[in-house]
Amino acid sequence: MQVFRIALRLIRNSWPLFAIYVLALSAMGMVMGTSVGGSVPSDEAYQQESPRAAVIDRDGSEVSQALEAFVRSESTYIELEDSTYALQDAAARDVASYVLVIPEGWGEDMLAAAREGTDAPALETIVSYSGADGTLMDERVRGWAQELYALAAASDAPASDLISWLGDVQSSGVEVSRAEPEEAGVPTDYLVYVQFATYPLFGGIAAIVSQGLASLRDPDVRRRLGASSVSDGSFRCQTGMAIGFCGVLVWALNGALGFMVYRDALAGVSMGAVLLIQMALLALALVGTGFGFLLWQLGVSHEVAHAVANIASMVLTFLAGTWVSIDQMGPAIESIARLTPGYWCVQGIVRVYEAPRITLDVAADVAACAGVTALFAVAVVSVALALGRVRDREAA
Incomplete structure (x- = not known):
């Protein structure tokens, strides 16, 4: 050797x-x-961060008020004046991650579009450039509007009933249980x-x-x-x-x-x-x-x-x-x-x-x-x- x-x-x-x-x-x-x-340690608690959001409701209908209430429940709400300067300032200084502007007549147009089978009216939004939470909030709002559209298309019930049904649907979550893996x-x-x-x-x-x-x-x-x-x-x-x-x-x-x-x-x-x-x-x-x-x-x-x-x-x-x-x-x-x-x-x-x-x-x-x-x-x-x-x- x-x-x-x-x-x-x-x-x-x-x-x-x-x-x-x-x-x-x-x-x-x-x-x-x-x-x-x-x-991530298994015992670390999950903490959800709420986006900073504001709503400018130019409609004032029962549907628009329900949508504003939904945004309040899903975010850290910020009061914002309905003016061009306030909206521009909020976007420039990143005051809110998400600003929703509900146009006049949006509630009635939404219900009518659903029952006639036409396109839903658009919502005006300002999404922050500094993070993804504003975009996620926008997806939640669009999901709420789509669910309302589907309920209105399937029923001629008044807006109050549709909003109540929508709340029941969103509050009925899926039961989730945590399963520990057999091996790390x-x-x-x-x-x-x-x-x-x-x-x-x-x-x-x-x-x-x-x-x-x-x-x-x-x-x-x-x-x-x-x-x-x-x-x-x-x-x-x-x-x-x-x-x-x-x-x-x-x-x-x-x-x-x-x-x-x-x-x-x-x-x-x-x-x-x-x-x-x-x-x-x-x-x-x-x-x-x-x-x-x-x-x-x-x-x-x-x-x-x-x-x-x-x-x-x-x-x-x-x-x-x-x-x-x-x-x-x-x-x-x-x-x-x-x-x-x-x-x-x-x-x-x-x-x-x-x-x-x-x-x-x-x-x-x-x-x-x-x-x-x-x-x-x-x-x-x-x-x-x-x-x-x-x-x-x-x-x-």
């Missing part, structure tokens, strides 16, 4: 590469995960961390393997080993073991760092979920190891190895959906992403994240994604071995 011991010594002496590609990039993933935040889900910050781990597990391993073990390609080293009892087959076998050990070491370090940092968040998470995620990452680490082996076989320079490893990692992580969710990209980009190992690795991780609990079906899906990812490693290693044989023939 002479070659393997030399390789381990070279790996040990490559600690700056480990510091950059494992510790630094893993720390960057932690920062990104922290910025996203973890899961994977926290979002840990999800971001493991997704970003695709960068060091591909480019980091490739750079460390191609440069950390570069001395084994040195002709003088090969000649000295050739003069000893180490055969060519033993040299290749021990070198392959060292390269594989380097890849597994980076994967283990990244996984251990994630578990140490997120151990509290992962306390209630099923160990099976964590193991499935790590299985998907291990498959990608094998691809990174194979890619590093390919660069090692090509004998590229220090600068070229780092440039190729980082550029390839950026492309791979982008197509995997690490930076932007793959669902937000076009079908053409998604089709291209399916041809990369990072896509299948992240799909397996997301499958665990979205699963309410770990079942055999979930495990099978993740194993399938990891298997597809591992096939990329087989393909890359095959190309590297073929190139190695060609170089050996040329050297002979």
Whole structure:
């Protein structure tokens, strides 16, 4: 095991590469995960924020008054003068998130339109630009008007009865009960961390393997080993073991760092979920190891190895959906992403994240994604071995 011991010594002496590609990039993933935040505690009470709303009722009918009462009940109501200056000032200074102006005759026109089957009369609104609560309030108002329209279209009852029925409909809510999940889900910050781990597990391993073990390609080293009892087959076998050990070491370090940092968040998470995620990452680490082996076989320079490893990692992580969710990209980009190992690795991780609990079906899906990812490693290693044989023939 002479070659393997030399390789381990070279790996040990490559600690700056480990510091950059494992510790630094893993720390960057932690920062990104922290910025996203973890899961919301189950005992945290939900607090609804009411939008600031105002109503200018120029109709004064029974229907318009009912609509104004609805807006008051659903918002923090603000009294506003019915004047052009007041409306402009409210919009400019963001006094109210939502201002509803009910035109004259709107109540009668609404009932008439419903019974004649024509379009409902429009309402005038001023929605704040500074947030979404005004838009949500506008959707509630439109929903109220649509429900009134439907009741009026189905009945010739007077407005007072329609308003009463509408109030009964809105007050009759759906009974909701809270169901605790059988297993705690994977926290979002840990999800971001493991997704970003695709960068060091591909480019980091490739750079460390191609440069950390570069001395084994040195002709003088090969000649000295050739003069000893180490055969060519033993040299290749021990070198392959060292390269594989380097890849597994980076994967283990990244996984251990994630578990140490997120151990509290992962306390209630099923160990099976964590193991499935790590299985998907291990498959990608094998691809990174194979890619590093390919660069090692090509004998590229220090600068070229780092440039190729980082550029390839950026492309791979982008197509995997690490930076932007793959669902937000076009079908053409998604089709291209399916041809990369990072896509299948992240799909397996997301499958665990979205699963309410770990079942055999979930495990099978993740194993399938990891298997597809591992096939990329087989393909890359095959190309590297073929190139190695060609170089050996040329050297002979």
